[in-house]
Amino acid sequence: MTGGAVNVSLIFSKCPMHITPLLGISADALNALLDDAFGTDRHARTAYLLRKGMAAIEHLSFAILDDGELLASIQCWPVRVGKANLILVGPVAVASNRQNEGLGTQLMQLMLKVATPQDAPMVMIGDPEYYGRFGFSSDDTSGWTLPGPWEPRRLLLRNNNKVVLPTHGLLGPAD
Numbered sequence: 165m166t167g168g169a170v171n172v173s174l175i176f177s178k179c180p181m182h183i184t185p186l187l188g189i190s191a192d193a194l195n196a197l198l199d200d201a202f203g204t205d206r207h208a209r210t211a212y213l214l215r216k217g218m219a220a221i222e223h224l225s226f227a228i229l230d231d232g233e234l235l236a237s238i239q240c241w242p243v244r245v246g247k248a249n250l251i252l253v254g255p256v257a258v259a260s261n262r263q264n265e266g267l268g269t270q271l272m273q274l275m276l277k278v279a280t281p282q283d284a285p286m287v288m289i290g291d292p293e294y295y296g297r298f299g300f301s302s303d304d305t306s307g308w309t310l311p312g313p314w315e316p317r318r319l320l321l322r323n324n325n326k327v328v329l330p331t332h333g334l335l336g337p338a339d
């Protein structure tokens with residue numbers, strides 16, 4: 165599956181469940197969701213070091229609300245490998261009692277739909293068994309290093325525009 169097919173019926177609709185820009189969501193609600201999905205020790209994860217000090221990319225960060233309750237979120241961040249710009253995708257978080265209902269898929273598809281050709285290639289640390297369906301793979305990331313521990317098979321790239329990227333380099337915050 166690619167990012168081309170988005171169920172727009174959920175987007176900005178007036179029904180109780182809808183997708184909205186993450187910008188309007190309270191930090192407390194977002195932190196509670198992330199704690200639920202990833203655990204309270206999540207701040208030690210390498211992905212957090214990778215985008216330390218960066219603000220999320222607003223036009224690629226979304227939430228799903230159901231009658232005002234935050235069910236799921238996606239955030240994207242500006243990072244670099246060497247001097248090349250990348251977009252770090254994640255965390256993608258779905259409330260533990262609402263997983264496997266398609267919410268993660270909705271968020272990924274919308275984010276990929278909204279991304280423009282001018283947006284940088286996308287990188288993430290995640291399970292290839294899930295994110296492979298959205299065009300991410302570890303095929304071209306084996307020469308990259310991160311500011312913390314990682315499993316090489318989970319360092320994933322989506323570079324549909326075939327941007328020339330360094331084959332070796334350290335990933336880190338964009339500036």
Ligand SMILES: CC(C)(COP(=O)(O)OP(=O)(O)OC[C@H]1O[C@@H](n2cnc3c(N)ncnc32)[C@H](O)[C@@H]1OP(=O)(O)O)[C@@H](O)C(=O)NCCC(=O)NCCS
Nearest residue numbers: 201256257258263264265266267268269289290291293294
């Ligand atoms: C991973 C996550 C974002 C997926 O979102 P979701 O809304 O639960 O999943 P979806 O409904 O979009 O997709 C469900 C499908 O993905 C599969 N799937 C879900 N998470 C998976 C994973 N980590 N690895 C492999 N497959 C996965 C399900 O088995 C299901 O497969 P099917 O379509 O063949 O039945 C969500 O479960 C989550 O936030 N999990 C907690 C955080 C986590 O464990 N992350 C690990 C990946 S970084």
